[in-house]
Amino acid sequence: MASLETVQSNKSFGGVITKYKFESKALGGLNAQFNVFVPESDGSTKFPVLWYLAGLTCNEDTGPWKGGFLRDAADAGIALIFPDTSPRGAGVQGEDDDWQFGTGAGFYLNATADKWAKNYRMRAHIIEELPAVIQAATSIPLDFTRQSIFGHSMGGLGALTLYLKHRDLFVSCSAFAPISNPTNAPWGHTAFGGYLKGGVDEGKEYDPTELIKTVGGDAGVHILVDYGDADNFYKQKQLLPENLVAAAEKAGFPTSQVTVRAQPGYDHSYYFISTFAPEHIKFHAKFLKA
Numbered sequence: 001m002a003s004l005e006t007v008q009s010n011k012s013f014g015g016v017i018t019k020y021k022f023e024s025k026a027l028g029g030l031n032a033q034f035n036v037f038v039p040e041s042d043g044s045t046k047f048p049v050l051w052y053l054a055g056l057t058c059n060e061d062t063g064p065w066k067g068g069f070l071r072d073a074a075d076a077g078i079a080l081i082f083p084d085t086s087p088r089g090a091g092v093q094g095e096d097d098d099w100q101f102g103t104g105a106g107f108y109l110n111a112t113a114d115k116w117a118k119n120y121r122m123r124a125h126i127i128e129e130l131p132a133v134i135q136a137a138t139s140i141p142l143d144f145t146r147q148s149i150f151g152h153s154m155g156g157l158g159a160l161t162l163y164l165k166h167r168d169l170f171v172s173c174s175a176f177a178p179i180s181n182p183t184n185a186p187w188g189h190t191a192f193g194g195y196l197k198g199g200v201d202e203g204k205e206y207d208p209t210e211l212i213k214t215v216g217g218d219a220g221v222h223i224l225v226d227y228g229d230a231d232n233f234y235k236q237k238q239l240l241p242e243n244l245v246a247a248a249e250k251a252g253f254p255t256s257q258v259t260v261r262a263q264p265g266y267d268h269s270y271y272f273i274s275t276f277a278p279e280h281i282k283f284h285a286k287f288l289k290a
């Protein structure tokens, strides 16, 4: 088991946010960094876990610096984990040519196309590797029997797909402006066409609108989505939240289980995210602390 090196640690809202670094097997032996926020503790508490997955061009610092999540997480007694958005420095030809693909754009999938398969394995990194290395470091007081997940844009896609694929792991999911139907959007076509041997067809495995059809309305889900109607990526049909709503309705989910809200005048930025951040933390607290 790789051991964690502490890069930086800062007190915040009574708790502590720490950046860790380790050699990631899941990402082909590259160094990976992530942040963990742990609320103030007397040492006897293990905190439920809320994962935040950031969007294209972001990294493990974007959420804690700009999201406005820490105060509410501290108040609710919830720990936050902020992974990176892709491997760094894989050296794959072309990985730094386009902000929508490669570095900063891992799409939270396990690549199957030869060129990318060794390093671009963010799903394994998040689902298998990070919980194992964090739990092995016994000083980090997290309770992985209570986990929820949220994210923004590409990270909203990641949160929804990981939630719908791993119903046993997460009790709730929320997203800000998620890429909701990537197999019908240019971002999804670029990502799946590049990372996956089976291209866009294989990408259905990573498409919330496709996955929700496989869950079944009687299973019960807890999903909250907000997007801004002034979001340029929404206008360019990269996000397609309406397709997720239609698929959820068809699969029999009531809007109380899949709540998708258009927020008038808001765009794609962290000004939008931080506005609704408190509501999202409260939403997850309801299930994590039930």
Ligand SMILES: N[C@@H](CCC(=O)N[C@@H](CS)C(=O)NCC(=O)O)C(=O)O
Pocket (backbone or CB within 6 Å): 054, 055, 056, 057, 058, 062, 066, 099, 152, 153, 154, 268, 269, 270
């Ligand atoms: N670099 C892109 C924009 C990338 C972008 O908007 N990324 C979003 C996620 S999809 C983000 O959160 N950026 C970081 C930020 O706004 O601070 C452009 O030139 O249009």
